[in-house]
Amino acid sequence: xxTLRIAxxxxxxxxxxxxxxxxxxxxxxPGLEVELVPMVTQGDRIQDRxxxxxxxxxxxxxxxxxxxxxxxxxxxxxxxxxxxADLPPGYAIACVLPRADPRDAFLSVRHPNFCNLPQGARIGxxxxxxxxxxxxxxPDLEIHPLRGNVDTRLRKLEAGEFDAIILAAAGLTRxxxxxxxxxxxxxxxxxxxxxxxxxxxxxxxxPEMRRWLAPLNHEATRECLVxxxxxxxxxxxxxxxxxxxxxxxxxxxxxxxxxxxSPDGRRVYRDAVTGPVVDAVRLGTELAxxxxxxGAGALLAELRAS
Numbered sequence: 082x083x084t085l086r087i088a089x090x091x092x093x094x095x096x097x098x099x100x101x102x103x104x105x106x107x108x109x110x111p112g113l114e115v116e117l118v119p120m121v122t123q124g125d126r127i128q129d130r131x132x133x134x135x136x137x138x139x140x141x142x143x144x145x146x147x148x149x150x151x152x153x154x155x156x157x158x159x160x161x162x163x164x165x166a167d168l169p170p171g172y173a174i175a176c177v178l179p180r181a182d183p184r185d186a187f188l189s190v191r192h193p194n195f196c197n198l199p200q201g202a203r204i205g206x207x208x209x210x211x212x213x214x215x216x217x218x219x220p221d222l223e224i225h226p227l228r229g230n231v232d233t234r235l236r237k238l239e240a241g242e243f244d245a246i247i248l249a250a251a252g253l254t255r256x257x258x259x260x261x262x263x264x265x266x267x268x269x270x271x272x273x274x275x276x277x278x279x280x281x282x283x284x285x286x287x288p289e290m291r292r293w294l295a296p297l298n299h300e301a302t303r304e305c306l307v308x309x310x311x312x313x314x315x316x317x318x319x320x321x322x323x324x325x326x327x328x329x330x331x332x333x334x335x336x337x338x339x340x341x342x343s344p345d346g347r348r349v350y351r352d353a354v355t356g357p358v359v360d361a362v363r364l365g366t367e368l369a370x371x372x373x374x375x376g377a378g379a380l381l382a383e384l385r386a387s
Contacts, residue, residue: 088154161276176298213323216346311365
């Protein structure tokens with residue numbers, strides 16, 4: 082049997098995800114050798130500026146794709162919310178694992194929940210999506226950038242730099258820090274990022290690699306992700322664009338909800354569509370078209386121009 086090499090970032094969460102995939106591969110293919118190829122990405126190196134200023138979340142995966150192109154790795158494990166809608170030619174997300182909790186998590190040492198935050202509370206998040214939603218709900222809040230790995234962000238909260246921070250619930254629970262969560266934000270209030278809670282495996286798109294990875298694929302999660310990524314691709318948003326999109330199975334079909342807003346939260350467009358699972362791509366595209374027509378198209382054009 083060959084040895085499969087997994088390219089991964091060196092963060093605690095990325096290593097957990099890569100090791101989890103390695104264990105699943107060994108379980109699916111007894112005797113298979115799997116090894117990790119840890120590396121530091123450009124997104125990890127730049128900690129003093131918001132991602133929107135330096136190229137977006139794609140900075141977290143570029144080096145991993147280069148490692149595969151140079152035959153230093155066979156596959157890469159990603160948090161799908163970090164993966165741009167368009168992949169390099171010849172590459173594919175060959176499988177996805179069952180989705181973890183997609184919600185945003187509210188964490189605070191002083192306040193039990195979001196509603197109890199005082200006027201002018203200092204909130205930490207670098208997500209354009211979260212900033213938009215928070216400002217639309219509470220224009221009085223002071224929102225400040227929060228970069229770094231999960232443990233770094235938690236230390237900043239505990240040191241008193243923020244009244245509260247917002248993180249993805251999935252990452253916290255995977256690292257065993259679910260007890261730090263003060264409140265889970267309702268999906269109808271804080272619509273998640275496209276792909277939030279989903280671990281995906283990228284590889285060169287060959288029949289051999291797809292055979293190795295096929296036993297790990299969770300089809301129900303893949304169906305939702307197909308709709309979400311079609312939605313994101315149609316919007317052609319950038320890292321400067323507050324975009325949210327979340328699909329789920331409802332009554333034998335798919336329902337996908339989307340949100341596009343301005344960074345200051347003053348303009349927010351929301352809608353949802355429901356339809357057959359087999360129409361996942363159409364549903365995602367239809368939702369994007371409805372939001373674009375409602376005003377999100379002009380807003381996104383302004384954000385791209387700026």
